Amino acid sequence: MHNQVIGKPISRVDGRAKVTGKAKYAAEFTAPDLLHGVVVSSTITKGRITHIDTGDALALDGVVKVFTHQNRPKLAWFDMSYKDLDAPPGSPFRPLHNDRIKYNGQPVALVVAETFEQARYAASLVKIEYAQEPHETDLQHHLDTARKPASGLASLLKPPPPKARGNFDKAFTEAPVQLSTGYVHGFEHHNPMELFSSTVVYGKDGKLTIYDKTQGAPNSQFYVSQVFNIPFRDVRVVSPYVGGGFGSGLRPQYQLFLAVMAARELKQSVRVSLTRQQMFTFGHRPATVQHIDLGAQPDGTLDALRHAATAETSRFEDYIEVVVNWSGALYKAPNAQFDYNVVPLDQYTPLDMRAPGGVTGMSAIECAMDELSYKLGMDPLELRLKNYTEEDPNEKRPFSSKQLRACYQQAAERFGWTKRSPEPRSMREGHTLIGWGMATGVWDANQLPARAEAVLTVNGKLRVSSATADIGTGTYTIMTQIAADTLGLPLEDVLFRLGDTDMPLAPFQGGSLTAGTVGSAVKIVCEDLGKELLKLARKMPNSPFAKAKFDDVFFVEKQMRLKADPSVRIDLQTLVDQNGGRAIRTTATSMTNSLKQGKYTRYAHSAVFVEVQVDEDLGTVKVTRAVTAVAAGRILNPKTARSQIIGGMVWGISKALEEETVMDHRYGRFMNHNLAEYHVPVCADIHELDVLFVEEHDDVVNPLGVKGVGEIGIVGMPAAIANAIFHATGKRVHELPITLDKLM
Amino acid sequence: MKPFQYLRPTGVDAAVRDLTAQPDAAKFIAGGTNLIDLMKEHVEQPTTLVDINRLPLATVEELEDGGLRLGALVTNADTAYHPLVEQRYPLLSKAILAGASAQLRNMATNGGNLFQRTRCYYFYDTSMPCNKRHSGPSQGPAGCGALHGYNRIHAILGTESADGNVHCIATHPSDMCVALAALEAVVRVSGPQGERTIPIADFHRLPGDTPQHDNTLRPGELVTAIDLPANGFSHYNSYLKLRDRASYAFALVSVAAALELERSDASGDQISAARLAMGGVAHKPWRKTEAEALLVGQRPTPDVFGRAADALLDGAQGYGHNTFKIELAKRAIVRALSQAAKLEPTE
């Protein structure tokens, strides 16, 4: 009732820093006598380095050292030490570990010089000879080696495929309407705009301050501490601004290792930045092959559902993502079967990329449902509603909240879905075919524990901090809003800081969990601060708050007031003044209520409706308009949340129509490893995108009732586009991206 | 980037002298948009850069024969937006504006545009085999990686050398040059032997067995201007570019179509002159006067356009990933000609 700013479209609090160029990213911090490192990447895919000649490089002016596996310092021996907090089961890649080449583009040397220009040129002079061995990189050619992935810690947030239910084989065989279909997706690379960089400032005492591009400063600190055997207190990782992540910053990348190694060896500050080409030499969204079988009654009731996916991984780690579970949770088919396998290949381990697994699996099931709708002669939306479930069929438990039905209704109405002519190729203007398609989106609403600190300064300003990240999500802004509302302060009196391991621990930013996770910590720590303020108030002579409990007061307009009589009030400044000239400081941890949360499946949902124009002769596709309705609990800031959803929709357009890293499997090398040939949308590709937030109340997911919106925007989009293209053209394309040649 | 000597002459003769002093290792630099890109990739490794930006070649002048002279140093943006170009050579404006980005067009010059090198992935990656890049071991292995590799963006025409072999399937990436080919522009150059002119059709070359040579320029020659003939086909023209996204991408296929139509009788128009050139399909802008001849004297109909397309694409050969380009090119030609004839709207 006293909310001032939560739920309001507040402009980003970090906006001014970002539009003036003052926001500093990892490569933009500097230090006296900073050295520059440039990475040399392997040009073969598998084999051994037989010879390295660094003579020409070292002979150049300004070149300080060339690090290779032959002269690197002794480091931690055990695999375990290289496991960062997001490492999948296996043996993590260790840069410059030995002469083995495990994938194409692997870092094989680091050239360190006084200037960037010297290091860049010297790197081109490092001569390396290899003994090549045959490699395997093509998922489609090695499907016969698919196997179950190893399980490990990562399984906590990534459950295995659901158990089979009913008797799929029998139900499918007997189903009057059957559909068997398959979908193939290629590699994708995150390509945040900021190049991966680490600036390692070497302190006089040997302590390191590391400006790293990461979605979790604590993970980088943990990794450096383990690998280099340095106490946590001697490694500070700072990351106030992150130029996009999309998952790429969930694991420390090799430039961090190389920069720290060089700084420690040379006892001097070092920066290592990767090139755009090198941005294609670590984690990526895995290539996948999926099969779906659906058996239905003529009225659309699903009897049988099978969803199987095979994805590539590296030889050294079993990366997994949740691909097939979503179909089982979304549709109540009583007979269902799920399977997920991996094929180890000679490439780097895949890495979570915006809605990992979710957008992959949902693209398949939502296209399959569309295919089925045409077989049935049924409206695609009606088919979804026919199989709508109020209970999670995978886990046989209720949803904490599920306003998906309202999403369907509101988005369909906004889009004008009822005016759709159901026949494919039935809507056109000249040689432009028009198609309308729809799909569903689902994503997790997880909460993890997090810590935060709150300080009310002697001037009555609130400083809140937590070692979380803001990769463009709006974390700075929504945390400021939460803190401001909790203690009744105006936004300008609140400063929220993040991205520093000197701050209280928070999980990395990923999985759409920051709003609920860190938001809860911020709320709790501000409440704790409020309790301290109440204690001070109670101690004051003749205090009208003497008998008040925390539940009896509220905070508004820089004051604490009694709920029972709001005219009883005291300025927060007056209370700080009672603290003996000292700031008031509290630290708190938000825990998850596993007992309560475990009884529910917690998902955000979306419904997406898309219009495309396809040139009948030339195959060009334009997404002319799209409407996404999202049910994601409480929306803390509709302005930044809308941006997140729109960003996800743009990603959906990209995945559906443009984005794919193409490998020449003869060489095991990605060929379009640059932003000219790895196509992501430009401004001219993006037309009308509309976002609706559907009201949804949820007191299970976390104390704020918020579900996070970083990923739900992309999940349904590719299928909706592919379905619209089918409606326009009558062509069902089973391989993404849908480029013009596939529609000619 | 390999270190180089940087020179900054102020006159054409001095520039030519500077370049000729080390012809194998020196390069002119104007806008730099492609050269610096390739120097960072170590595909180009000049030991001397001759900065020609202070040469007096940055004007657009009307010629006595009614044509227009575009100075080599006029930027692509200033050319595309020049009132005389917009009015008399709209095809050229459209082609330039279909290429690159506004920033790059502000940097890139008319002279430099002629020297754009291919976007072939294998050419750009010095660890991959490439006959076009190959001129010594420092620039990677020989061979054509694209021929049996990932060749979605590659050539379908003019790839065979005289011995029947294919040494290179790279394409020329320029949009501007496709329009220049259709307009029959003439390239003016200055060199150690003085000045000469080269018809645009003879400026770029097919790969043959020496794909490392993109053009027919002689050592030390500097492009000073591009002359446009008087006829700019300003009423009936179209530049159609097909690519993997709506902007800021190289052409899979592009078509410059230009027509003159005459009222033949009460029932309609007849084509009295035609020009047709394609980008993204060959080592140079692809034009065949035989295809244009099939249009002249005909009524502008899709059938007629289709016959011209077949003639222009005669001998087209796909290499796997790029085979779709043959059919795409045919449809693009028909569409572009239809747009030029105003039978179809342009986007």
Added chain:
Amino acid sequence: MQTATLPTPVTQPRSAPPEPVGTGVRSFSLTINGAEYELNVAPWTTLLDALREYLDLTGTKKGCDHGQCGACTVLVDGKRINSCLTLAVMHEDHQITTIEGLADAQTGDLHPVQQAFIDHDAFQCGYCTPGQICSAVGMINEGRVKTDADIRELMSGNICRCGAYPHIVDAIRDVMQLNPTAQ
């Protein structure tokens, strides 16, 4: 180079070349945001690296270093260019404006495009933002925009991986006071 690369000698300066600049570090000055900066850099230093690595003007971003993303967009004599594809030494006579020079130096008031980007939430991570804003300012100077479609096409040299495009168009339309329904 990872084949049988031969050592590549650094070129020796020629004797008495016209206007010699040579291969070594060269001293020159650049005019950036109205101020003169002295630089001592090799000629193969790009304008982008000169700004970021030598002058601590890190507002201009490096996103690809190959003219494929637009993050490095600056204004040279009022025209937008990619600073990664040009050499610093080529700009001795030019007026360079970077993101740091757009706001009013005296009052601190933001340039209207900067303010509109905040108001319309036309960015998320902020990394492409300086380039987007410089590009928008350059585009407005060019005077070729009449419709939303023009904005979209002429802003396509700036990639935003966060996907803020609709809001970028909103912000620029607002500054230019265009009619949102104009097509």
